[in-house]
Amino acid sequence: MPSSLLSPCLPPPSVPSQCPLLNSPLFFSNNSRNNYNNIRQNKLVLLATPSSSTGNSSESTPLRPLSLANKTDRLYSKEVSHLDNIGNNLIEKDSGVPIKEEEQENLNFENRNSRLQVRNHVDRIRALSTSEKVEILDVFEKDCGFQNLSDFNDLLMALVIADEPELALKLFGKSSSYGLVPDSRTFSILIRCYCKRNDPSEANRVLDLMMENGFQPNVATFTVLINSFCRRGRLQKAFEVFKVMGTIGCERTIQTYNCLIKGLCYVGRVDEAYKLLMNIKKSCKKPDIYTYTGVMDGFCKVGRSNEAMELFHEALEMGLTPNVVTFNTLFNGYCKEGRPLEGISLLKQMKERNCTPDYITYSTLLHGLLKWGRIREALQIYKEMVGIGIEVDERMMNTLLRGLCRRSWKEEQLLKDAYEVFEKMQTGVPVIYPCAYGLVVQTLCIGKEIDRAIVNLQEMVRMGHSPRMITFNSVIRALCAKGRVDEALSILILAYEGRKIPSGISYNLLIDEFNRQGRLLGACNVYGAALKLGVIPHRKPKER
Incomplete structure (x- = not known):
């Protein structure tokens, strides 16, 4: 050796x-x-x-x-x-x-x-x-x-x-x-x-x-x-035992070297792991796919995915067959480096090689796409996961829902997808986060699904959530736009009962709509209530 x-x-x-x-x-x-x-x-x-x-x-x-x-x-x-x-x-x-x-x-x-x-x-x-x-x-x-x-x-x-x-x-x-x-x-x-x-x-x-x-x-x-x-990061002791093997003539196998490579990568000594791989190739030992995967994992963890991909191609040239762990290592590297779209093409290559993606594959890729704001691509992966029966965890479902809601405000074609994800979460996810729930209410208002928005807002309050004032204002604005000012006023009262201090925006919307309908007494009452709470609306009741 x-x-x-x-x-x-x-x-x-x-x-x-x-x-x-x-x-x-x-x-x-x-x-x-x-x-x-x-x-x-x-x-x-x-x-x-x-x-x-x-x-x-x-x-x-x-x-x-x-x-x-x-x-x-x-x-x-x-x-x-x-x-x-x-x-x-x-x-x-x-x-x-x-x-x-x-x-x-x-x-x-x-x-x-x-x-x-x-x-x-x-x-x-x-x-x-x-x-x-x-x-x-x-x-x-x-x-x-x-x-x-x-x-x-x-x-x-x-x-x-x-x-x-x-x-x-x-x-x-x-x-x-x-x-x-x-x-x-x-x-x-x-x-x-x-x-x-x-x-x-x-x-x-x-x-x-x-x-x-x-x-x-x-x-x-x-x-x-x-x-x-190696699992405990005690590389000094691991190499001491490794040396004892040579002393007593116990031939090391490639599995022994794989342990050392993983241990070196675990403590961040990636270049030493790569050097060990090169030395193995020069010796009578033949690296297996686990040897390459170990070094690739080390490169990916320190932001060197390009070098990991070079090793991947080298392994293919040697006739080694990459397994799901090998691919998952690359997915993890790409997503950490903000390159999740490269994971999409890697997934396609993975399928072409008859390597079946697993839960970790999809979850890693979906997490990366969501983290870097690639909502449409994330939706595509989500649908693929649902289609083959892989569950998406609670955190990523909430993240996907928030992303779809925000994007749908500018791209109306995503409204339907946002509703479908929300409905699936209502039956299959233990917890819908309050921030995601609030965004759904706002999205329903933007999509002119006002009655559904009111029902979900009331459900939030019933579940003990405390919706943000912007969520209440979204419903109030949507109701006022439809002339349903009395219902809008009841939403303002709901916010007040939930110990939310209505903002000037809330009062301005109601005063404007009461004025538009010629209901000056209602406008005066809302204006007076605002002043009593220390809020000075920009809108005032019209004079007779």
Whole structure:
């Protein structure tokens, strides 16, 4: 491997203090060290075999204490969700960029039966209530514990996958009481457990202890730990672990490099990530689409979408197939830089490549178009989303409605679209924001839908909203224009009852209309009411 590839690496780490849990007597029984040769040969060591245990101890016997299974059968009124596809993909939740892990050893399964056993345990654990989960270990203890180490590891792994790391650590703490000596798989699961707890420092201590006692972690275990450090932005520690891999001769996979690239981009060291990509290309490793996507994501986050697009074309030239995450990375970059229209053409290209857009695709693009005022294009994307059954979130619906209302005041053809969006929101969106509601009332007035405007204004007040005075004035102006001055006066009273101080505009509109109709007494009354509130209208009642 070129030395430049390791340029970000730091000197080897000093030996960390040992984990208190691992340092306790329960981790290594008195006889355990005499059994390490067997452990290294991947044999199962059983210091205290239950009297009912028969057969070869190296085979994974079904868990006899399946009271857990019996306990959960009654909870299976419907099928529980499948085990996450953790063997194929490790997903970074913070940014959505996946890091592919093709090695089946990622789960450290010994055989197919073990994989099925873990899957079964995970489904059953997830079906338990919180209080029942706490009792899992007690159930196993009452039923004589475990018949062999493979069963123990299966349950330990199931607890980790089921997002129960605390229970997994509690189970591991009782390993010596079951007469079991941890093997390489136990260590690897424990490392994964600490990583799931977002505690890579403890996972690193387990790794050190694992190697001190003659076990060599596989590449998947190293990669999980490196990824955990990278997710927390601790690149120094990640590269230290990366260097240890080279020291003990553990060949890094492209997935290991992908973790480092994502970590570098996460802390803003995008140029170093790009350099690492270039070094990978010069080596015997072949970058995959996730490698390119990681660097592209880094470029997009710092406003360098053009360079990200160059990498995109380079990936295509290499014969790599971009996935939805790759495209979403570019959408995000374009929208951040105020170039959402380029996202429209990118969406078309995405479809041409038979890559199906997902919720993130459309939401990112719609958000960008709305943010930069491209209302017509945003309406087009919105309609496309509705057409294929993708829900638009509450915030973007309100933003779209406000944009359509304002634009329709100059472009009447958008009035219909504004009404349709509003009607859909009335039945499908939990909350219509007051500012959006007010704009709808104003838009209805401009579109000469006065009665609907009054109904919605009253609905706003009934819901506890406090419409702005400009909203009241819009209705008053529309009613006065139709000669409905008495109704306009009732709207003024509605505003006053809502603790709104009517402006001079409100009184001017009413006085003008009363004057026009020759109702001088009404004009005088409105003028007097204004003065009483300290408002001096520009219009005055006509003299007889």
